[in-house]
Amino acid sequence: MSTxxxxxxxxxxxxxxxxxxxxxxxxxxxxxxxIESEIFFTFFGLEAIQKKKLEHLHVATVGNxxxxxxxxxxxxxxxxxxATSMMKKEMEKLDMPPIGExxxxxxxxxxxxxxxxxxxxxxxxxxEDLIDDLDGILTIGDFxxxxxxxxxxxxxx
Amino acid sequence: MDSNIxxxxxxxxEDGYLSDLSQWNKExxxxxxxxxxxxxxxxxWEVLNWIQEQxxxxxxxxxxxxKKSGIIDIKEFYDLFPGGxxxxxxxIAGVPKPKSCI
Numbered sequence: 001m002s003t004x005x006x007x008x009x010x011x012x013x014x015x016x017x018x019x020x021x022x023x024x025x026x027x028x029x030x031x032x033x034x035i036e037s038e039i040f041f042t043f044f045g046l047e048a049i050q051k052k053k054l055e056h057l058h059v060a061t062v063g064n065x066x067x068x069x070x071x072x073x074x075x076x077x078x079x080x081x082x083a084t085s086m087m088k089k090e091m092e093k094l095d096m097p098p099i100g101e102x103x104x105x106x107x108x109x110x111x112x113x114x115x116x117x118x119x120x121x122x123x124x125x126x127x128e129d130l131i132d133d134l135d136g137i138l139t140i141g142d143f144x145x146x147x148x149x150x151x152x153x154x155x156x157x
Numbered sequence: 158m159d160s161n162i163x164x165x166x167x168x169x170x171e172d173g174y175l176s177d178l179s180q181w182n183k184e185x186x187x188x189x190x191x192x193x194x195x196x197x198x199x200x201x202w203e204v205l206n207w208i209q210e211q212x213x214x215x216x217x218x219x220x221x222x223x224k225k226s227g228i229i230d231i232k233e234f235y236d237l238f239p240g241g242x243x244x245x246x247x248x249i250a251g252v253p254k255p256k257s258c259i
Binding site: 025028029031032033034094095096097101104105108109110 | 217219220221222224230231232235239240241242243244257258259
């Protein structure tokens, strides 16, 4: 199949559920179109590949004007959890897999999953804290080398 | 749109998907598979049958449904239909192109 986009590289830097899904859906969509895809998890994006944290990602209720909720209200205890559980219900209706299952689907689909070395060191994470499907821990230089080909696009989320 | 696949006149969409599953037969499937550089094996037929059943039962197809299908895993699915497995397998199966983003 000929396509001008041959490879999509995503950098997930945020630990909110909506950003994780944005990266996952686009990375999976690329594979489904016969395009190579990889995700580089850095800074708070690492939350999405930590075994203990990945099923507890939240939607941001503060500092998110699209929630149409007063900032004071969004900051109340339990508000993030409530908004997140509402969003997860809607996602389930659309047959969107939970984060853990989505990572399995991505890995099985041939999407490479990388952790950022600097961020892993900064958060004092060990390999065993991260998902088993992880393809490795890379420096940004390693990551750019993976981008060094024609028809490759990088996207920062 | 009219098209001629394996010497049979069929109705297809702009993307080349059969508009009417009742016009589908094995020769057509073999021909579309060939256009996508796929030689159909028993495993392919098993998957194609499963896809047709899902569509007949009005179940939306997605990569998640493949994972849950119990007849094939995702890795095998990508190996059997390289270069966009759900798009290509549905085309061969004579069913509409899936509209899901997942």
